[in-house]
Amino acid sequence: MKKLVLLLLMIICNVSYSQKIEFLERNDITEKSKEKLFVFLCSETNLTDSKLAAKIKVTGKSNDTFLLFQTIKHEAQKIGTNAFKFEKFNKVDKENGELILSLYFCNDSVFEENYKNIPKNKIYIFGDQNVNKTKREDFTINGVEYEIISGKFKEFELKIGEQLKINKGGGKTGKTYWVNGEKDKIAMFFSFTGIGLTENTHNLDIGNSTVKVKADPFNIIDPNFGLTLLNIFEPQE
Incomplete structure (x- = not known):
């Protein structure tokens, strides 16, 4: 079993390395992060006291935005950054897309300010990440049907x-999550197709704490990737 897990991880890593990576900008930074954080920086957050280390563009399959994101994250942690700002996502052609992120080293005061700018008491439901298809998923929120x-x-x-109350499917095979509204509760991000989870468990880094989530057909997405997806996906009425 352990060998199988290692093999799967090797496949994931090899695929991520196959993406085309381009440094659009590169700056030396003297202070580097000792923690493996990759925190989404909101556009409202003041980055005057933060250090811009690089701006990276990765090009690959547009039906796997998480892989594009993970590829940049891997490079970011190699150079010692701990945060990123979304810049752009473009469709290159019918099959490929390019994601551009700026990588920063930030101190705790910036993370504290940034936390205030993250959406609170909101739930985001994402469709399948293959933007080239029109797959539809049905679910209910407090008994009301949506797709x-x-x-x-x-x-x-x-x-x-x-x-x-979020419900996907019915009967014995259905899955339900209950989410309580609380003061300053950080937004939560869900999918029904496994976006953002490549292992049986996933660590959710939100700047000052880590939560382990077990993967299942109804997935909780890493908030940092979820906030990125809000800039890539389109809102559905």
Whole structure:
């Protein structure tokens, strides 16, 4: 079993290395992160006291945006950065896309300010990450039926003191999550297609804490990748 897990991880790593990586900008930084963080920086966050280490473009299959994201994350941690700012995502052709992120080294005060800018008490449901298809997934929120399409997301308000029930499927095979609205509760990001999870468990880095989530057909997405997807996917009415 352990050999199988190692083999799968090797395959994942080899695939990520096959992406085309280009440094659009590169700066030397004297201070480097000792922690393997990769925190999404909101556009409102003041980065005056942060160090821009690089701007990277990775090109690869547009039906696997998570792989593009992970490829840049791998490079970011090699050069000692701990945060990133979304710059752009473009479709190169029918099969390929390019993701551009700027990589920063930030101190704790920047992370504290950035946390204030992250959406609170919201739920985001993402469709399949293959933007070249029109796959539809049905689900319910507090008993109301919805559907989500590939490459799109839906946003739901989570009121403080109330509970939101998300259900996918029915009967014995169905899956349900209950989410409570609390003051300053960070937004949560869900998918039904395994976006953002490549192992049985996944560490969610949110700047000052780490949460382990077990993978299943109803997945909780890393908030940093989820916030990135809000800039790549389109909102669905």
